Amino acid sequence: MAAAARRRRGHDDETPADEDPAGPKAPRDRRNEERTALDPASLAEAILDHVEFTEGRPPRLATPTEWYGAAAHAVRDRLLQRWIATLDTLHRREVKVVSYLSAEFLMGPHLGNNLVNLGIRDAMTEAIERLDIGMSLDELLDQEEEPGLGNGGLGRLAACFLESLATLEIPAIGYGIRYEFGIFDQEIRDGAQVEITDKWLRFGNPWEIARPALAAYVGFGGRSEWATDRDGRHRATWIPERVVKGIPYDTPVAGYRVHTTNVLRLWRAEACESFDFQAFNKGDYLGAVDQKLLSETSPRSSTPTTNRSRASSCGWSSSISSSPARSRTCSGSSWTRASRSSGSRTCSRSSSTTPTPRSPWPS
Numbered sequence: 001m002a003a004a005a006r007r008r009r010g011h012d013d014e015t016p017a018d019e020d021p022a023g024p025k026a027p028r029d030r031r032n033e034e035r036t037a038l039d040p041a042s043l044a045e046a047i048l049d050h051v052e053f054t055e056g057r058p059p060r061l062a063t064p065t066e067w068y069g070a071a072a073h074a075v076r077d078r079l080l081q082r083w084i085a086t087l088d089t090l091h092r093r094e095v096k097v098v099s100y101l102s103a104e105f106l107m108g109p110h111l112g113n114n115l116v117n118l119g120i121r122d123a124m125t126e127a128i129e130r131l132d133i134g135m136s137l138d139e140l141l142d143q144e145e146e147p148g149l150g151n152g153g154l155g156r157l158a159a160c161f162l163e164s165l166a167t168l169e170i171p172a173i174g175y176g177i178r179y180e181f182g183i184f185d186q187e188i189r190d191g192a193q194v195e196i197t198d199k200w201l202r203f204g205n206p207w208e209i210a211r212p213a214l215a216a217y218v219g220f221g222g223r224s225e226w227a228t229d230r231d232g233r234h235r236a237t238w239i240p241e242r243v244v245k246g247i248p249y250d251t252p253v254a255g256y257r258v259h260t261t262n263v264l265r266l267w268r269a270e271a272c273e274s275f276d277f278q279a280f281n282k283g284d285y286l287g288a289v290d291q292k293l294l295s296e297t298s299p300r301s302s303t304p305t306t307n308r309s310r311a312s313s314c315g316w317s318s319s320i321s322s323s324p325a326r327s328r329t330c331s332g333s334s335w336t337r338a339s340r341s342s343g344s345r346t347c348s349r350s351s352s353t354t355p356t357p358r359s360p361w362p363s
Contacts, residue, residue, distance in 0.1 A: 036081040038120050043127035046074035059133075065203055067133055068111070068143035071124070072206040075114050079252040082261040090171055098165060098172035102158035104150025105176045105264060107251075110207045112141050117163075117254040145200040148183040149176065149266070166255030166262045178208075178249050178266035208249040208266070216246045217272070244269050 034042070050070035051062050062070070090097075107113075115121040125137045149155065158174065165172040184195040219240025229235050246267040253262045 036078045038078065038118065038123055040123045040126035040130060043074060043120070043124055044130045046077065047071050047127065047131060050074055062133075064135060064140070064143050067135065068140055069203070069206050071128075071140060072111055072144075075111060075118070076207055076252070078118060079114060079254055079261055082254065082259050083252045083263065085259060086171070086261050095171055098170060100158065100162060100165075100172055100174045102155065102174065102176050104152060104155025105158050105162070105174060105266070106150050106155035107147055107159045107253075107264070109141065109144045109146050111144055114254055117256050119257055145203065147205070148181065148198045148200040149179055151183040162253050162262065162264060163255065166253050166260055167258060169255065169258055169260040171260070172262045174253070174262075174264040176264070176266050178268040208251045211248045211250060214248050216248075218244050218246060220244065243272055245272050
């Protein structure tokens with residue numbers, strides 16, 4: 001299907017990723033070309049740069065995990081070039097964008113997949129050999145923690161759809177939850193199977209970009225108050241009991257041998273006020289962080305608890321906070337950036353407005 005689509009657009013399956021004539025192109029200035037070149041020498045130089053300037057380590061002291069991080073950032077640079085070029089093209093054209101909502105996205109290991117999509121696995125193999133870091137490419141790939149963003153087949157299907165949309169050069173954005181413990185490991189203890197946390201974020205995630213300036217706010221519970229405006233019309237104002245702040249994290253999703261790159265936007269919940277000094281000064285140390293624990297715990301795991309009432313509450317909170325702007329995204333209405341002043345009002349319990357984040361796509 002993807003091959004047929006490329007042929008309809010005049011693509012050849014053997015067309016190198018950096019010579020695709022149909023995809024959106026980044027500005028062809030010398031600096032941009034040199035920084036994101038796909039040859040082995042450029043890749044090796046980029047990895048060395050990221051070891052020193054991103055990982056902050058001299059090459060002779062870098063650990064396998066840090067070499068992986070440097071390689072991941074080098075490949076991400078090349079994805080971001082295509083992502084920015086895709087955005088630039090879409091802003092100059094009137095296009096529709098697919099918004100794909102899913103509770104899970106099992107994207108799999110990023111580095112190996114992106115090397116194949118960019119058509120540079122052989123070039124990266126040679127670059128690693130040039131660096132002589134004491135590891136092969138396969139050993140470097142083994143350093144990656146697979147993103148624990150779900151535990152079911154629908155999560156893998158959602159990931160396949162998102163990659164296929166990019167391969168077919170259909171602009172799309174995936175919305176989901178940035179689980180901290182989306183899947184679990186298993187051990188045998190005293191002859192019984194037990195579940196333990198899969199700490200896939202313990203070394204960070206080099207593929208994602210945090211967007212705290214585009215935070216959205218989601219209200220829970222509360223009450224409605226009725227009033228009459230100056231024109232004599234009845235108006236209802238929602239007063240939420242509590243408000244959770246959603247922070248978006250963007251991950252570029254490349255298509256196979258095309259320049260079009262889409263994005264997966266995952267949301268992490270956090271408290272508007274993570275520490276209550278009044279409670280702390282009274283000696284209520286748990287109460288001082290109560291809102292932080294309440295806001296940030298429910299969307300951490302995609303595996304429901306056996307407690308029915310708690311599972312229902314956590315699942316409902318997760319489903320809402322997974323995509324705070326889903327209604328605005330699907331309706332195609334204009335987007336606004338949440339200002340700092342409106343953000344502070346939203347965090348109060350008496351707020352009646354919820355600012356919406358800015359879309360990465362043109363409205």
